[in-house]
Amino acid sequence: MSGYATCDALLRSLPAVIVLCAAIATTSVRAQTADGTAAPSQANQAVTPEKPDTSTGPAKEKVSWHSKDDGDFDASDFLLNHRGALPVPTIITEPAIGYGGGVALMFFSESMADAARNAKETGVMTPPNITAVGGMYTENGTWGAGLMHFHTWGGDAIRYLGGLAKVNMKTDYYGLSNSPRTYQLNGWLLVQQVLFRIGHSHWYVGPRYTYFDSNTHFTGQIAQEVGLPDAQRRIGKVGLVIDYDSRDNMFFPNRGSYLELELQAARPWAGSSQSFETYNGRGYTWLPLARDWVLGLRLDGRFSAGDTPFYAQPYVKLRGVQQGRYQDQNAAMVEAEVRWNVTPRWSVLGFGGAGRAWGKWKSFSESDAVVSVGAGFRYLVAAKLGLAVGIDVAHSKGENAFYIQVGTAWH
Template sequence: MKYIQVPILIIVIACCSMMSGAIAHEHSSSLPTKHSLLPFFETVEQAELRSYTYDKAIDEASEAQDDCSSEPECDQLSLYETDLEYAKSAHIDKNGLDMFDILGGPAYSPEGGIMAAVGGLYSFKTDRNQAELQRSSVSLFGVGSKTDGGLGYGIRSKQNLFFDNNAIRYTGHFLLANQSENFWGVGQVAGEQREPSDDTLLDKMSLTYNANLDFQNTYGFYIGPAIRIKYFDPDQSTLPPSAIEDENFQAFKDKPLSIGLGFSLNYDSRDVTVNAWEGQYLNFEYINYNPAFGSDNQYEKVLLDHRYYLSLNPGRVFAFYNAFQWSTGDVPYYDMPTLGGQSSLRGIYQGRYRDNSTIEHTLEYRHTFLRGNGDLSAHGMTLWAGIGAIAGTDTDLYQALLYSYGIGYRYELQPRMNVRLDLGLSEDGNGFYLTFTEAF
């Protein structure tokens, strides 16, 4: 993608002689490729022009490879082209320029079945002059799926926005889905006693929206309001035996809307929120669901979430994830704490195990491969293993452990923002996940 607007390009072509020599007469051989030598430009126009110059140099290096006369010369040109591509990405990051990428391909998950996904990732800085300000990002995925229940669709989006040198931040998650899914019931026994089949499959329309707005105080902690909206409407004409026999499902099948308000209090020392290499995150969250807010149901939920990142050396990171969820009151089956999915014990069907409480622990090793010059490349892999448990109706925490493990591939599509391809395995099945940013 060219990071330059058409009016600016016209000016460059028509009036290049009027530009300063340092910018208008750049030659590809003078472009810096070492990240430490990349300058910060005072204006967006100057920074975009440098991006255009990198694009031109990359094209020239690519074309020159078609005419090279020897293998060493071709290898040198190929290496130079790669150096320019990495330098351009680092230049965009340092100068706070916008980036937009589109990604598409097949995927598979226990919940969605065979999927075709198309999505985009847009990242930017809300103030490019703040060097320590993290890049904000908005991702959007459209998914067409084929499950045992037929065709379905889903739309999901994540938003991570940062303002005022990271002192204000907004995180949001949106999911709309119209598809079939398996429902086992509530409790450990319910999740174990049936295999996925027509006896567990139901059709539904669902919507989820979660949002937090956090403000940093003088002590370094973040605190702010949170809103949770959950809508789950099953097709009453095609209910499977697992739903008909479940007391919680019958109690809440005609109460599809839950709206909660609350707050979060957290400490965050991670270097980059969406792909941390060091630091830790400790979060406490309380949400109250109440008819006064328009909710069909009245209950409370608590989340305690701790993440720790240990960097062995650049590109080698151990990531630890621990989370405890607790709920009380008239909690509907569709908003009970669950395990599984693309971010929690990957490989377990999300919702197969649900109850009033859950706990999980996951250890992940993240490895970024090096280039020939010793710099970090855009390619990496992960290995992880995790355990978890549910409790409430028929078991206590840690009484019956669940587990998952897997391997993943990472590609840095934008600075410190990865495309994630994960293969998760569990006793109950497996899942292949395609999405943006890390699981935690």
């Protein structure tokens, strides 16, 4: 997979759990402060929404692992009332780096149920602040470790996300020859981001700074087309992030849209050893087709200009496609997904997508178009939060892969 993208993804989510827990915090507080009842987790579902305890008493809640409504396994009470450190395991199935796993230890400033009670008392909705530390390791020797912090101010009007990670990754670069050349990427990554809500709208905007100090080394055949294949490089990027989020649930939406635009420039004055720009845009929307059917659509474009390091080039990211297999100066993807909520707890889905990478090694018409298809299922593991987990199985040309998913595959 793209080395820099992997490191960035690791730090910004550790791996993906910090965003998950921040979303849990924000979603749970919103759900519990809406007339004292939890928001429905599935559109038009038959289960009566459960009422979380919003009393102001300090007594510790008795955790139940089963729903009071249907008796099925449900982790809502545990997630809402947990205090102190929360271990979050991760299973990695990405073909580019092999099977592996990781764990993150999350520290909440207060339980999410306490945050909801405080919001009802003060009239200001503020999710808990979260600090996380964790690491991961895969079968090909790739490993990483990081420290992160998520913080909000002004009733979620300002969101801060930052952290530091150390990564040692082994993966392949295809490039001009369209054949795998194995390389190792070792470095430190720093990310700092602050987003400001525009009024009371669904829009957020703010700056992001990324710094990556890395060493690259090809362990076998060298990719001569990348210039200096074995070198120390620094990426220092400053940019602007614009977010729009109208989803009814941050984990497993039934309606609404999410949009993010990233405009970033790497310059020597920002700590970069070479100058280049990246322009990324992604949008997802979910449309209810009928009582139990939901259509999801995805459009994703990633573009670069200037002296972009080979490991930071955009790549096609689709389920069933090895990350970094199709990589060039630009990349674009489209994807559609249809979901059937079979019961209030269980849902099945089918998806298909296409992508293309072009610009430096091949023109748009000369580049390969990759198509992937697949299917999966989800189980609603925390009804009060709308949090579902499951597995997706996908196929593309010459490749098969499966993924353990928390909520939607689109983040």
